[in-house]
Amino acid sequence: MRAYLGVDVGSVSTKLVVIDDAMNILSSIYTSTAGQPIRTVQDGLKAVEGEIGNKAEISGVGVTGSGREIASIIVGADVVKNEITSHAVAASYLVPDTRTILEIGGQDSKIIIMRNGIVVDFAMNTVCAAGTGSFLDHQAQRLGIPIEEFGGLALKADNPVRIAGRCSVFAESDMIHKQQLGHSTENIIAGLCEALVRNYLNNVGKGKEIKSKIVFQGGVAANIGIKAAFEQALDQEIIVPEHYKIMGAIGVALLARDHFKKHEKTRFKGFAASGFAYQPKSFECKSCSNLCEIIQIYQDGSLAARWGGRCGKWDTL
């Protein structure tokens, strides 16, 4: 059986997924990137191998996410795609007639506007992480609540408190203040969810026409409190697809499938790649005043990839 591997290396989590021609999910791995993309991808590859074994033959590989360059070297990718396109591909495939995608991940959040099946506009958060998963994680920790229970508690609120959501520093001090006044944890959590949604709609979603169907995906979509806050703010139904956590990986796996149909070959290095010794090294190029940071990736001692230069000097290995 033919199968296609999608790898999404995000800032906080790494996702691997294997689909077949009929879009059945044969394997899916969700793991923490922990600042070590190479190790994480290799471990993920091993886990995928354990799940699918010899059942399927990987005929195409796609990589996405902020760590896509490095991932493409490790696994040998046919498609290297940005996460906006990947998320849009998955959503429009799994939820036909999607017109808005709300995506909130660990470090970034984005909105994608689609019409007639194509992306017509998008935006990503630029300078602030107030509206993202890391912020929620941090606040859950501060309140001593496991992040998994966070959303459920928000739904139990009877009177959500208003929390300043513009900036995570403002939000945090506002939240502490409200705690000290004696508000219940449920009301504070619901207030935080509303603040995050307000911040998202005012920043990332500013000036965008949010029409249904609205799909909410990314790690934060697990949070039913945020989903409820979106529904309240937009007064529209919000769809959280079954595979909301791994949509980027699914999207790029679909693109890898298209790639195979066109070219009938793959650059996949095989599952053995999980055992290769990859070592990154970097240096500052002093040939001109640009002082580029050149990064070199060695595979079992020999140079496998190099990037970071502005001119072409370091392009050839």
Next chain:
Amino acid sequence: MKITFPHMGTSPIAFRMLIEKLGHQAVMPKRPSEKTLSLGSHYAPEFACLPFKILLGTYLEALEEGAEMVITSGGLGPCRAGYYAVLHDKILKDLGYHIDFVVLEPPQKRAVDFLKKLKKITSGNSMSVVWEALSTTWTKIKVLDEIESMTYEIRPFEVNKNETTKIFEECLKIIDAAWTKEQILSSKGKCLELLNSIPVDAARNPLKVGIIGEIYVVLEPAANFDIQRVLGEMGVIARRSIYLLDWTKDNTFFKGEEHIKHAAKPYLNQMVGGHGTLSVGNTVLYSREGYDGVIQLAPFACIPEIVSKSILNKVTKDLDIPLLTLFLDEQTGKAGINTRLEAFVDLMYSKRRLKQGVVV
């Protein structure tokens, strides 16, 4: 006297010649690097915008090399950049530097002031020397702009990656060495020959994008992740709306901006400072000329561009032209910008395919 000036694209090559022709020594501003930005951010007010910080860093680097005078431009209207030189001057004096700041304001508004300041730089030279220096500089800027803009047309077609960039660097050296009008014009011929010798794949049908926004971040590749080159390497013809010569023309004796302001009129009929009105007008013009999209470059917290961004929402909807706004600040990581550019290119391609009736 040792004179320095801001680093803006390729213009230092021309200004060096001007200063040397007038009998001074030019301290070449360095291409802004991370070090420049660190220096500038350290001494600038935290809330100042990116151009302010880069320029301050550039001046500090030039001072280390012995610069005694800075020549820069001022500006009128509600963009705070018009006041930046005054603040730069004050910060540098507070740091203990003895430096002469010559701020040239648009001459049609303050002619006497302009001539007085010009005299500071030209004194000791005969009128004919000054005229020759100025007009040769004008020619040099014109040639630099022409050659640079050609690279953005050729790069998307180049067969061998990076070749256009390499040839362009060679061209800059050739133009830099030309010192008279005749030499400059013949250097232009030589450059055209080199550029035309680049092997191209004429069968490609690249996307066409217009770059709009605040003048400094549009003109200085070091401040905008070299966006025109990067787009070219992605196979996109990226033309920008502002060239130094346009600005000089518009703010001296000519009025080349009128048709852009006219195009902006249905959406924005008053001055919002900086290049805000032009960003709106140019988007209208780009859409009329069939461009596939527009990219707006703005320093983070730039009020004129924030105003125009809000208005552009309506413009792009009315005219059905995609827009990507990039706010630039101290981030130096390229990954974020590349992700947005790649996604924007994907967006424009699928829009084009849809228009041509191809099912995606």
